[in-house]
Amino acid sequence: MPADSGAIRIPDWPLPKGVRSAFTLRHGGYSSGPYDSFNLGDHVGDDPEAVAKNRQHLGELLNLPGEPQWLRQVHGTEILQIPTDSPVCSDAAADGAVTHVAGPVLAVLTADCLPVLACSRDGRHLGAFHAGWRGLLAGILEKGVAALGVPGKEVLIYLGPAIGPEAFAVGPELRAAFLAEDPTAASAFRQGQGDRWWADIYQLARQRLQRVAVTAIYGGDRCTFSDGDFFSYRRDGVTGRMASLLWRE
Template sequence: MPSAESGLLIPDWDLPAGIGAAITTREGGVSLPPYEHNNLALHVADDAARVRFNRKRLWQQLPGVQGIQWLSQVHGTTVVKACGESVVPEADAQFSDRAGLACAILTADCLPVLFCAADGSQVAAAHAGWRGLAAGILLNTLATFPDPSQVRVYLGPAIGPDAFEVGPEVRKAFAWAPDHCFRAGCGDRVMADIYALARLQLLRAGVAEVAGGGFCTFSDERFYSYRRQSQTGRMASLIWIQT
């Protein structure tokens, strides 16, 4: 399991020297209910000044980071190169080979996925809800690396298989997936294991090992969860090449 440090979770993940990764929790910020306390999203109607304070505090906690690239996430399949400019790209994944620029993904039940080249030359971060996962956001992110077998991947906090009840359209979207990725729910509903789906997709694409998983944002109150409380904040999952 990851280690906790000042409201951050540091992934238990074999990273090359010079690469940093972190995941925020609800602890440590200044947002008020229902966003308490460390909301990092500007699009959820939280007070913008409080969110900016939380973002600045986060930046100050990250070693070797000069800036953070945020995205406007839309549950799509677009991957962009992090540029560090004030413009926030509309995309659901980003990659970088620039030292000091952290790639950030915001989530509150969806799956954050961190990528790193084995030689430390490139990093990436992706936001995978079930729609984006089915449409190929992780495969598109992986395609920014020259060799999938030399990419290390970490699955961050997402809704767990005991809480992720979905309709039959989701099972249909993953028709390729074996039955162990789903189990029966109520009526025509099914319980989906987004970790198993992502892991299987990545392994089939040539990734040698996928770390992480095993969280449940719905049941673990360290994390924000849209299903638990629809008006809520967002955590950040970040990866960067240190300066």
Template sequence: MFAWSVPDNVGFAVSTRDGGVSLPPFNSLNLGDHVDDDPRAVAENRRRVQALFAMPGQPVWLEQVHGTDVVTLPLNPLEVHANRADASYTKLPGQVCAVMTADCLPILLCDRQGTEVAAVHAGWRGLCNGVIEAALQKFLAPACDIQALIGPAIGPTAFEVGAEVREAFVIADIAADKAFLPASPGKYFGNLEMLAHQRLVAAGITDIHCTSECTYTLSEKYFSYRKSPKTGRFASFIWLKN
């Protein structure tokens, strides 16, 4: 577990790929039910991770679409596709926010008083289009009272992208240029962690903890889609204790 200092009534966790029952290539604690793994294995893995981290309830699993929608928990059970979003927010104890990743950025947020939390899934599209900012808009607390954890994601030496990705970020903020280094002709190495850090600081958040773990180079610890497209998902969780 990462040493992130949060209020006593805030719980958080980041899983790895160890400790589950899924068979290769999903071995072993795959939490994604959309990757063609055995549904029974995924259900058991989800049960295990809830028990492992002593969560107060079942995590609310999102149907992530690389967008900027943020849902407030608890979800409306009558709403169709109520969980189709890339971030969740709550101010109710017992509701567990969760995002699944396998190279994309997981970002956990809470206020210093321990009354609000959110989990954000930020692939490059969602990050560029403002999923962090959309999640922060849910908070009642001012930005100066919000803490952020940037979790494990593909690192700056492994995330090679086309010029169009760099251009999209630089158009939005010229400072994003610092997060891209030339790679092969017409390609750049992008630093997702730096890009997220820039966005958080621009929003007024200064209490930011970066894990700086690369899912690609640590693919035996975390799932990495770029390393192996047929793979599982690990997850990042945050909740208010009962």
């Protein structure tokens, strides 16, 4: 699969034959200013023409079978069934999508939140989920695994680039909310200065997935905040968005 090493990374996880995945970096596109340069988000204030060129370039780099299913992400738990619920490129308000057919390209946009890609071991059921802390707390991953329609033990997961545990400072109320749902979440928080805590969003996601019997979990080792190859909302404020994508040929 063709890919520009300056713009694209191919995740390392044991996908079945015919299933493809990728995530983008911030380089190699047409945007300027704080969106420099491969911004794929059309909701962050970037020049719409530049975003359109970046999205076209993405399709060319990966030889995608069609336009990705871009979602209007709202930090909720709504998950679309593609293509049943909505046509491709509907800009539907949802934070996840699943498909059980070949062809649709699932995509989530992030710039510190956690992108989660899911695939059944037989390659027939795919999912992509936007998991910020609000979505994690509300159960986006448990709902996403259920939407795949297969047992958790049959699901492969890739945790894409997100803010790392050395950079994600949160208040005590957020920690308390997670512990109220699951006391074992305490292991995902480390005491910071004053009343602040360092949160490990990767560990929180793993815990949530393990609760629904998912154990084949890969990735989870890149920090968008500390690595300048990525867009980071917490680091930069006004910034672009990367895409994490999954599809079956």
